[in-house]
Every structure is written in C-alpha cells, then in structure tokens.
Amino acid sequence: MTVHRNTWQRERVREALADASGFVSAQTLYATLREDDTGIGLATVYRALAGLAAQGEADSLQSPEGENLFRACTSPGHHHHLICRSCGLTVEIAATDVEQWAQRTAAAHGFTQAEHVVDIFGLCESCAAERASERDVRA
Ligand SMILES: [Zn+2]
Ligand SMILES: [Zn+2]
Ligand SMILES: [Zn+2]
Numbered sequence: 001m002t003v004h005r006n007t008w009q010r011e012r013v014r015e016a017l018a019d020a021s022g023f024v025s026a027q028t029l030y031a032t033l034r035e036d037d038t039g040i041g042l043a044t045v046y047r048a049l050a051g052l053a054a055q056g057e058a059d060s061l062q063s064p065e066g067e068n069l070f071r072a073c074t075s076p077g078h079h080h081h082l083i084c085r086s087c088g089l090t091v092e093i094a095a096t097d098v099e100q101w102a103q104r105t106a107a108a109h110g111f112t113q114a115e116h117v118v119d120i121f122g123l124c125e126s127c128a129a130e131r132a133s134e135r136d137v138r139a
Contacts, residue, residue, distance in 0.1 A: 009040050013048035014072070017058060022088040023069035059090065061119060084124035 016029050030045045049070045052058035059071045059081060073079075075092040078099075082091040098118055106114030123131070 009038075009044050010048040010051065012038055012040060013045055014052060014057070017049070017052070017070060018072040020071075022090070023059075023061065023063075023071045025063075025067050025069055029070075081119040083119055083121050084127055085121050086123055086127040089124045089127075 012033065013029060016032050017024070020029065020032070026042065026045050026049055029049070030040070030042045033040045033045065049058060049060070049068075053060040053070065056077060057073055059073050061069055061081075061083065063069050071090060073092065080093050080095045080098065082093055083089070095118065098116070102114055102116045106112070
C-alpha cells in the first residue's frame with residue numbers, strides 16, 4: 001500500500017463529506033473545514049474529493065451550472081444512481097442489465113478493461129407530486 005502524505009487531510013475531507021447532506025461543492029466543504037480551523041487548503045480539498053470519487057467512495061456529478069458536486073457514497077463498489085433534478089435526492093442502484101450490456105458491447109468491439117458511468121436524472125415522487133399539485137392550483 002502506498003503511504004500518502006495527506007492521509008489525515010483526506011480523512012477529514014471524507015468526514016466533512018459524510019456530514020454534509022446531499023451534493024456539495026469543493027468550495028462548500030472547504031468553507032466548513034475552515035470554520036473548524038483545520039488548515040486544509042482548497043487545492044487539498046479538490047485533490048481529496050477527486051481521489052475519493054476515483055475510488056468509488058464518493059459520488060460526483062456536474063450541476064446544470066457546470067460545477068462539480070460530490071456526495072459520500074453509501075454503497076461500496078461500483079453502482080449507479082437515480083438523482084432527482086429538483087431536490088437532489090439520490091438513490092443508489094445496482095444495474096445488472098447495464099453491467100452485462102457494457103461488458104458485451106465492449107467485448108464485441110474488442111475492448112477490455114471497460115468502465116462506464118451511468119446515472120439517471122429525473123424527478124422524484126414527491127417533487128413530481130408537488131409539481132402536479134402546483135399545476136392543479138393554477139388550473
Ligand atoms: Zn453512490
Ligand atoms: Zn425531488
Ligand atoms: Zn455499472
């Protein structure tokens with residue numbers, strides 16, 4: 001195992017991410033860590049988040065504004081997400097069909113070591129219900 005110089009900082013970022021509710025930006029986490037006087041710089045927060053995301057310990061996605069957002073993953077290993085566009089509710093899902101399809105498709109084209117990222121964005125049940133009731137009020 002490689003020994004990382006910044007292990008404690010990374011642990012601290014991991015904890016802050018776990019405490020945050022929903023998806024947060026690196027800047028938001030940096031601000032939280034600053035309040036705690038940890039002395040962790042923004043660049044370190046970025047690096048730690050990228051590392052966590054690469055290892056599947058954090059979910060990352062781009063907001064409609066193009067900002068990278070992160071969230072602590074509750075499922076270990078490879079998985080997929082259902083994300084509500086409106087409130088950010090995230091459900092972690094296994095997608096056996098997708099795994100088989102990805103392997104088959106990659107192999108059919110002679111690709112090995114194939115990886116993929118598949119997240120589904122939509123409206124969750126309560127947001128959809130809220131919109132439906134808003135429509136009723138206006139009608
Ligand atoms: Zn996840
Ligand atoms: Zn929602
Ligand atoms: Zn997959």
